[in-house]
Amino acid sequence: MYAIECKNLTHYYGKKMVYENLSFNVEEGKILGLLGKNGTGKSTTINILNGFLQPCAGECLIYGENTQLLTPETKRRIGFLIEGHVQYTFMNIHQIEKFYSGFYEGWNSAPYWELMSKLKVTPKQKISSMSCGQRSQVALGLILAQNPDLLILDDFSMGLDPGYRRLFIDYMREYAKAEHKTVFVTSHIIQDMERLIDDVMIMDYNKILAQQPIGQFMNTFRQFNISLADHNAAVDLDGIAVNIERVKDKIEFYTYSTEEDVKGYLKMKGIGYNSFEEVKMSLEDAFIGLTRKY
Amino acid sequence: MFKSIIYKEWIKIRLIVLISLGLSLLALINIFLKVRHDILFVDAANYWYSFLFRGSTYFGILKYLPFAIGLAVAIAQYIPETVNKRIKLTFHLPVSENGILIRMHAFGAAVLVTLFLVVMGLFTAGSAIFFPSNIINPSLVTMTPWFLGGMATYFLVALILLEPVWIYRGLYAVVAAGFVTLFYTSASIGAFRPVLPALILITVLLSFVVLFSGYRFRKGEM
Numbered sequence: 001m002y003a004i005e006c007k008n009l010t011h012y013y014g015k016k017m018v019y020e021n022l023s024f025n026v027e028e029g030k031i032l033g034l035l036g037k038n039g040t041g042k043s044t045t046i047n048i049l050n051g052f053l054q055p056c057a058g059e060c061l062i063y064g065e066n067t068q069l070l071t072p073e074t075k076r077r078i079g080f081l082i083e084g085h086v087q088y089t090f091m092n093i094h095q096i097e098k099f100y101s102g103f104y105e106g107w108n109s110a111p112y113w114e115l116m117s118k119l120k121v122t123p124k125q126k127i128s129s130m131s132c133g134q135r136s137q138v139a140l141g142l143i144l145a146q147n148p149d150l151l152i153l154d155d156f157s158m159g160l161d162p163g164y165r166r167l168f169i170d171y172m173r174e175y176a177k178a179e180h181k182t183v184f185v186t187s188h189i190i191q192d193m194e195r196l197i198d199d200v201m202i203m204d205y206n207k208i209l210a211q212q213p214i215g216q217f218m219n220t221f222r223q224f225n226i227s228l229a230d231h232n233a234a235v236d237l238d239g240i241a242v243n244i245e246r247v248k249d250k251i252e253f254y255t256y257s258t259e260e261d262v263k264g265y266l267k268m269k270g271i272g273y274n275s276f277e278e279v280k281m282s283l284e285d286a287f288i289g290l291t292r293k294y
Numbered sequence: 295m296f297k298s299i300i301y302k303e304w305i306k307i308r309l310i311v312l313i314s315l316g317l318s319l320l321a322l323i324n325i326f327l328k329v330r331h332d333i334l335f336v337d338a339a340n341y342w343y344s345f346l347f348r349g350s351t352y353f354g355i356l357k358y359l360p361f362a363i364g365l366a367v368a369i370a371q372y373i374p375e376t377v378n379k380r381i382k383l384t385f386h387l388p389v390s391e392n393g394i395l396i397r398m399h400a401f402g403a404a405v406l407v408t409l410f411l412v413v414m415g416l417f418t419a420g421s422a423i424f425f426p427s428n429i430i431n432p433s434l435v436t437m438t439p440w441f442l443g444g445m446a447t448y449f450l451v452a453l454i455l456l457e458p459v460w461i462y463r464g465l466y467a468v469v470a471a472g473f474v475t476l477f478y479t480s481a482s483i484g485a486f487r488p489v490l491p492a493l494i495l496i497t498v499l500l501s502f503v504v505l506f507s508g509y510r511f512r513k514g515e516m
Contacts, residue, residue: 047514082379090305
């Protein structure tokens with residue numbers, strides 16, 4: 001059963017294509033991380049999911065409903081964290097809790113107040129005078145109190161220091177797993193995602209480069225550092241390499257193939273090397289390896 | 295749910311509403327102190343004559359007050375929604391997007407109507423101390439377009455502020471200026487009586503235009 005189904009999404013801003021015929025699904029109970037460089041369509045996708053943008057073609061469904069026509073009942077099942085932890089900053093933490101509680105029948109204020117008790121804020125302090133980290137906790141607490149089935153978190157790490165990022169991730173992971181929640185998350189800080197997500201979806205300009213369980217991706221996508229015997233030897237992308245980053249005779253060879261396959265490929269091409277080693281990658285390394293440095 | 299909407303909207307506009315009420319009271323006090331002064335020092339008969347036959351007014355200070363109040367309330371209510379596109383939070387609430395916008399707008403309009411009725415009521419009560427009804431009635435007819443203009447200003451400024459595209463905001467502002475000017479055209483006292491129904495109709499129709507900006511925002515115009 002899918003919480004989110006996007007089918008054949010196509011979108012343009014003027015003549016600039018963002019993507020064409022993009023399709024993906026998010027299974028219920030999974031935490032999916034959407035990664036991509038700036039301008040690859042992450043925010044466009046989030047806006048389409050939340051009904052704030054009508055795609056040129058295709059559609060997204062959340063719990064079977066078109067996101068352009070979500071009913072209040074379905075919206076009640078979706079928690080939405082806007083990029084930068086945007087909230088009604090003219091309120092204080094009591095006012096904002098009182099405001100939101102009127103919209104959700106299953107409102108549970110306990111997790112909200114648990115998080116608020118950790119913040120060193122005065123009861124009447126307006127959210128506008130809080131730090132970005134404190135505001136992130138207010139936004140997170142409100143989502144937890146709403147108790148939605150699906151959480152859409154747009155660049156949750158923006159502006160947070162490492163401590164608040166870790167707090168946010170640990171809370172979110174524990175909550176999502178314990179309560180069987182579905183989470184669709186984007187973040188610029190990819191190292192955070194490794195601790196949080198089950199599945200990864202990596203977008204490049206106009207297409208999806210990878211969508212699979214994070215463990216599977218990290219086990220199958222590999223980096224080999226190779227020192228070529230001949231500085232002028234041509235190593236190109238026509239074979240098993242997904243990406244090659246080259247500085248003189250040193251190449252970083254990114255591939256889904258095994259060490260044996262890569263060595264066999266080099267031999268077949270007649271490319272000699274002085275050294276050959278597999279490098280253990282973080283998710284950030286793998287992301288850059290897949291999408292290229294520039 | 296509606297209670298929650300009222301709660302948030304009131305937090306945004308309460309300061310402006312209280313300041314507006316205070317300024318209105320000051321304006322009324324100013325009017326009636328001046329009337330009392332003129333009656334004492336001019337001569338009541340001549341003073342009344344100037345209003346009945348020369349088209350003079352004693353309440354000109356009120357003319358642009360509704361416009362300023364409508365403008366201030368719209369800014370206080372809708373600027374916080376546009377900063378960081380917070381209107382997304384509002385549209386994400388489990389209410390239809392038009393439904394929540396209508397409720398927010400209805401609350402703002404109701405507060406303005408209440409405020410304006412209080413001001414007009416106090417004006418009528420104060421005038422009744424000094425003048426007969428054949429001075430008061432044309433005076434109320436004369437100032438009604440000003441208060442309708444305050445409502446129209448509120449509705450049109452909301453349309454402008456929620457519009458996502460700056461160039462459209464500019465175009466709306468030009469059109470809005472044209473509409474609002476209609477309500478503040480100078481005319482002899484009581485002259486607006488025949489067109490009051492038309493002005494009321496225009497004001498009521500303008501109350502819905504904010505839905506257009508809401509629709510454009512939801513479709514992703516930028």
